[in-house]
Amino acid sequence: xxxxxxxxxxxxxxxxxxxxxxxxxxxxxxxxxxxxxxxxxxxxxxxxxxxxxxxxxxxxxxxxxxxxxxxxxxxxxxxxxxxxxxxxxxxxxxxxxxxxxxxxxxxxxxxxxxxxxxxxxxxxxxxxxxxxxxxxxxxxxxxxxxxxxxxxxxxxxxxxxxxxxxxxxxxxxxxxxxxxxxxxxxxxxxxxxxxxxxxxxxxxxxxxxxxxxxxxxxxxxxxxxxxxxxxxxxxxxxxxxxxxxxxxxxxxxxxxxxxxxxxxxxxxxxxxxxxxxxxxxxxxxxxxxxxxxxxxxxxxxxxxxxxxxxxxxxxxxxxxxxxxxx
Amino acid sequence: xxxxxxxxxxxxxxxxxxxxxxxxxxxxxxxxxxxxxxxxxxxxxxxxxxxxxxxxxxxxxxxxxxxxxxxxxxxxxxxxxxxxxxxxxxxxxxxxxxxxxxxxxxxxxxxxxxxxxxxxxxxxxxxxxxxxxxxxxxxxxxxxxxxxxxxxxxxxxxxxxxxxxxxxxxxxxxxxxxxxxxxxxxxxxxxxxxxxxxxxxxxxxxxxxxxxxxxxxxxxxxxxxxxxxxxxxxxxxxxxxxxxxxxxxxxxxxxxxxxxxxxxxxxxxxxxxxxxxxxxxxxxxxxxxxxxxxxxxxxxxxxxxxxxxxxxxxxxxxxxxx
Numbered sequence: 002x003x004x005x006x007x008x009x010x011x012x013x014x015x016x017x018x019x020x021x022x023x024x025x026x027x028x029x030x031x032x033x034x035x036x037x038x039x040x041x042x043x044x045x046x047x048x049x050x051x052x053x054x055x056x057x058x059x060x061x062x063x064x065x066x067x068x069x070x071x072x073x074x075x076x077x078x079x080x081x082x083x084x085x086x087x088x089x090x091x092x093x094x095x096x097x098x099x100x101x102x103x104x105x106x107x108x109x110x111x112x113x114x115x116x117x118x119x120x121x122x123x124x125x126x127x128x129x130x131x132x133x134x135x136x137x138x139x140x141x142x143x144x145x146x147x148x149x150x151x152x153x154x155x156x157x158x159x160x161x162x163x164x165x166x167x168x169x170x171x172x173x174x175x176x177x178x179x180x181x182x183x184x185x186x187x188x189x190x191x192x193x194x195x196x197x198x199x200x201x202x203x204x205x206x207x208x209x210x211x212x213x214x215x216x217x218x219x220x221x222x223x224x225x226x227x228x229x230x231x232x233x234x235x236x237x238x239x240x241x242x243x244x245x246x247x248x249x250x251x252x253x254x255x256x257x258x259x260x261x262x263x264x265x266x267x268x269x270x271x272x273x274x275x276x277x278x279x280x281x282x283x284x285x286x287x288x289x290x291x292x293x294x295x296x297x298x299x300x301x302x303x304x305x306x307x308x309x310x311x312x313x314x315x316x317x318x319x320x321x322x323x324x325x326x327x
Numbered sequence: 328x329x330x331x332x333x334x335x336x337x338x339x340x341x342x343x344x345x346x347x348x349x350x351x352x353x354x355x356x357x358x359x360x361x362x363x364x365x366x367x368x369x370x371x372x373x374x375x376x377x378x379x380x381x382x383x384x385x386x387x388x389x390x391x392x393x394x395x396x397x398x399x400x401x402x403x404x405x406x407x408x409x410x411x412x413x414x415x416x417x418x419x420x421x422x423x424x425x426x427x428x429x430x431x432x433x434x435x436x437x438x439x440x441x442x443x444x445x446x447x448x449x450x451x452x453x454x455x456x457x458x459x460x461x462x463x464x465x466x467x468x469x470x471x472x473x474x475x476x477x478x479x480x481x482x483x484x485x486x487x488x489x490x491x492x493x494x495x496x497x498x499x500x501x502x503x504x505x506x507x508x509x510x511x512x513x514x515x516x517x518x519x520x521x522x523x524x525x526x527x528x529x530x531x532x533x534x535x536x537x538x539x540x541x542x543x544x545x546x547x548x549x550x551x552x553x554x555x556x557x558x559x560x561x562x563x564x565x566x567x568x569x570x571x572x573x574x575x576x577x578x579x580x581x582x583x584x585x586x587x588x589x590x591x592x593x594x595x596x597x598x599x600x601x602x603x604x605x606x607x608x609x610x611x612x613x614x615x616x617x618x619x620x621x622x623x624x625x626x627x628x629x630x631x632x633x634x635x636x637x638x639x640x641x642x643x644x645x646x647x648x649x
Contacts, residue, residue, distance in 0.1 A: 040390045175465025219428035226382055226423070227494060237442075238431050245433075316433065 002313075009309060013302040018069070020298035024291035027067045067134040077292035082284045085291045096176050097167055098266070098273030102258045104189055105265075107195030110251055117208025118243075121216065122235060132205065139202030144261070148195040148268035155191060163188045165270040198263040200254050207250055211243040218242075221296060245316055252308035256301040329400065331534050332502055336645035337384065337394035339376050341605075347438070348605040350376045350389065351558045353634075358502065363528070363535040365549030365566065366541060367581070369602050372555040374538045378504045381536070382421055383411040398502070417447040420495035420533075422524075424507040426487035430479035436463070436490050437475030440497055447498035462493040468522050481588070485516035492524055502534045509544060519547050542585050546570055551638075554578050557603055557613035564580065565639020574640040576618045620644060 035051045043051075052058045057068060071077070077087040120129040139147075156164035168184030170177040179185025190280075215221060216239055224234045263275035270276065274293065281289035339351040351373040358364045361392050366374045374423040379385050381396055383403065396404040398418060403411065415421070423429040431439060440459035444450065450458070456475075466489040477504040479487055488508065495503050505524060509517035518566035525548050528535050537549055545566060552570075553563040554577065562575035573579045583596025601607060609616055615625040624643045633646060 219425055220431040221422055222384065223421065223423055223429040223491070223494075224383060224431070225412075226415055226421035227446070228412050228414070228498065229443065229446050230412070233446070234443065238434075241433055242431070 005313075006310075009306055013306060016302055017290060017295070017298060021069055021072060021295060022065065023035065024294045027287050027291050028326030035229040038068065044134070057097075072292075072295060077295075080289050081121045081287055082281065082286045082289075087288050090289065091274065091292065091296065092175060093130050093177070094272065094274045094277050096178060097271060098259060098262050098275060100179060101189065101265070101271060101273060102194055102262055103194060104193035105195075105258050105262075106200065106251070106255050108193050108197040109200035109204050109254075113115055114208050114244075114247065116201075117205040117247075118212055118235075118240060120205065120209040121212035124213075128227055135203050136202035139198045147198055148191070149194055149283065151191045152268070162190070162191050167272055192265050192269045192271050195268065196258060196262060200251070200258060203254065204247060204251055208243060208247050211246055212239060215239050215242045245312070248311055249308055252304055256297075256304045259300050260297050331354060331359040331360045331399060333395075333397040334377070334381065335379060335395045335397070336644075337377065337396065338392040339380050339389060340389065340392040342388045349558060349608075351380065351604060353631075354394070354558075354560055355565060356553055356560065358534045358536060360501065361529070361532040361534055362551065362622075363525070363537055363549045364596075365545035365552040366536060366538045366555060367540060367545050367552060368555035371538060371602060371605070373558040374520055374540075374555050375506050377555075378421075378506050378536060378538050381474065382415060382419060382504060384415075386395060390487070397478050408409050408604060415566075416443060416498040416500065418502065420500035422488075422491050422495045422505040422508045425511045426484060426491045427479060427511075429491050430487060432479055435476055435478055435484070440475070440490075440494060443494055444497045449551075458497065459493075463490070465527060466490070466493045466496075467519070467613050468493075484512050485519060488512060488516075489523060491537040492520070492527065496531070496533070499531070500533060502536065503528060503537070504536045506538045507540070508537070509539070509541070517544070518547075524548070542570070542581060546552070554581065557608055558605070559613065559641060560632065560639075561634070561642070562638065562640040564635070564640075568637035572637060574635040574637060574645060575614075575642045576620050576644070578640075580617075612619070612641070 011033035035048050035055070035057065039047055039051055049058070056064060059067075079085065080087055080090055083090065116132050120132050123129055152164045155162045163184070164189055166250045167179045168186070169182040170179045170185055170189035171181045172178075179189060216235075221234060221238060224238045229238075259274075262271075262273060263278055265271065266273045269280055275294070277289065278293045280286075281293070335355050335356075337351055338349065338353040341348040341350055354373070354377055356364065366377065368374050376389065377387070379389075380391055383406070385391065386576065391404055394404070395402055401412055403414060406414070407480055430436070437456065437459050440462065441452070442453040444455040444458055445452070448455075460471045463474060468474050468489050474482070474486075479490070482490065488511075492508075495505075499586055503524075503633075508524065509520050512520060521558070522542055524535070524537075527533070535548075535638065537545070539545060549562065549566045552566045553576065554561045554569070556577050562569060562573065562578045564574070569578060570582060573582050577598070580596060580598035584598070585595075603613060603616075609626075609630075611627050612621070612625045612630050615621040622643070626647075628643070630646070631642045632641045632644050635645045
């Protein structure tokens with residue numbers, strides 16, 4: 002197990018270095034920062050001095066090494082637009098995005114899995130057909146359209162839920178949470194559904210397909226032949242085997258939920274990372290963009306790692322193969 | 328002696344979009360308490376479908392069209408699913424062909440045994456565990472108290488099939504339906520599994536419906552044998568007689584195809600042609616196109632099982648009026 006972890010961490014480190022290189026390369030596309038800071042009229046001496054001060058006269062690989070070193074400490078410099086450290090901006094915005102993403106993921110799992118199981122067990126019922134049509138709509142409709150439709154119905158016409166923002170937040174140390182206030186929770190509902198709907202339909206279809214597959218296997222037939230109750234056959238033997246691939250996909254999707262939160266956050270003016278990123282793109286705020294890129298990559302890498310570990314907890318075959326290989 | 332299992336005129340159909348296929352037709356047989364009935368035939372002869380029908384596990388589009396199945400005098404083919412479930416595992420156990428596929432890979436052997444025991448018998452968790460270990464010992468699994476914590480993939484094919492036998496027996500059924508229990512195993516393991524199955528069922532007085540295409544297995548383990556061809560029973564009778572004096576030309580062909588030790592150089596008999604497909608079963612006797620002794624009546628009329636010197640054979644050669 003330890004060898005497996007070390008191997009995966011080494012792979013993750015390589016991925017992060019490559020992503021860091023791409024993020025670092027972003028800086029080179031927006032022109033010479035020295036000109037940018039000193040203006041057109043600066044003397045060559047001034048420019049040389051500034052270059053030396055900023056370390057820009059050093060060879061590329063040394064500059065990159067310095068970038069990586071500082072990135073490891075969470076330092077990505079100052080935001081060009083807000084003139085505040087990127088790390089501070091992220092610390093302010095991250096809780097909002099994580100709360101939204103996790104709420105969306107929980108919504109997708111809590112609704113998608115039961116719907117998928119139902120659709121597999123009652124293949125011909127009209128409710129199953131309704132689920133399948135709904136899931137097609139969930140896959141086909143773009144996120145922003147769903148968000149706008151939800152706002153139209155629940156915020157504008159019914160007036161039940163707020164159409165933008167995060168509501169009141171409470172600070173728990175460095176973490177500002179919207180989960181402890183009524184207005185915060187109400188504000189969370191529409192964005193979470195918007196963000197989670199696509200994943201929900203995906204999980205539903207996956208659960209249904211996997212469950213149908215599992216129900217055809219010999220061990221389900223044998224479980225039935227042993228006279229086990231329907232509940233034991235479907236939910237113990239069936240669902241447990243179904244969940245292995247579903248967990249994998251759901252876990253991997255959490256990364257894209259965080260990454261694709263950009264659109265939902267824009268529609269609902271949710272003060273999270275995605276909104277920050279969109280604003281940064283508009284202002285060519287390279288430090289923020291670079292840091293965002295690295296952060297999303299980190300999220301994907303960490304999630305992949307955790308999913309691999311979970312896989313081994315759930316599936317004894319993998320667990321024991323590893324034990325044998327050691 | 329009253330039969331433990333009585334199947335009467337069983338007909339199983341597959342209702343498909345392109346018409347109805349008859350997989351099993353007019354099959355009748357009895358199994359006495361403690362008796363081992365071998366059911367033999369080529370692939371697609373309807374052996375497994377018959378076994379599945381007795382278990383009540385036919386899935387659509389297959390269904391029992393007509394006929395009756397009685398267990399201990401009680402009709403079971405029309406029971407609601409819940410009562411049928413109470414019979415499966417408790418009165419009728421099942422053994423499947425592929426022992427790896429039959430065991431859930433994510434649960435330990437002990438877990439699956441205890442679950443089945445506690446579904447059928449009112450025992451505590453400790454008692455279920457004790458029984459599971461004892462049963463694993465009985466089917467010949469060494470160090471059962473250690474094996475019980477293992478997962479199916481950690482066991483060899485032979486051991487897995489022993490676990491499947493233990494699972495079939497743990498509800499203490501009166502009848503076990505063993506569907507090709509040795510087909511997926513290598514030859515040396517096959518003999519062991521048959522020995523274990525035979526020993527455990529005779530100790531318990533459990534009857535067995537042993538479905539196989541292997542005449543050797545039948546000769547080894549069965550008391551009586553039913554030979555199936557194209558969904559019908561061709562011949563049924565005591566094993567010794569059917570092997571030594573087969574009455575139906577199809578059985579004659581089957582026996583001729585078995586190589587015998589000590590008769591080196593002897594030519595094996597081969598039945599020309601292949602079993603008909605379900606959608607193209609010939610009129611009259613389904614075997615007549617391949618039968619060397621067929622005559623006019625065989626092409627016209629379908630033979631019912633007729634009394635022979637040893638049992639029953641569905642063949643006009645044995646017609647009382649012929």
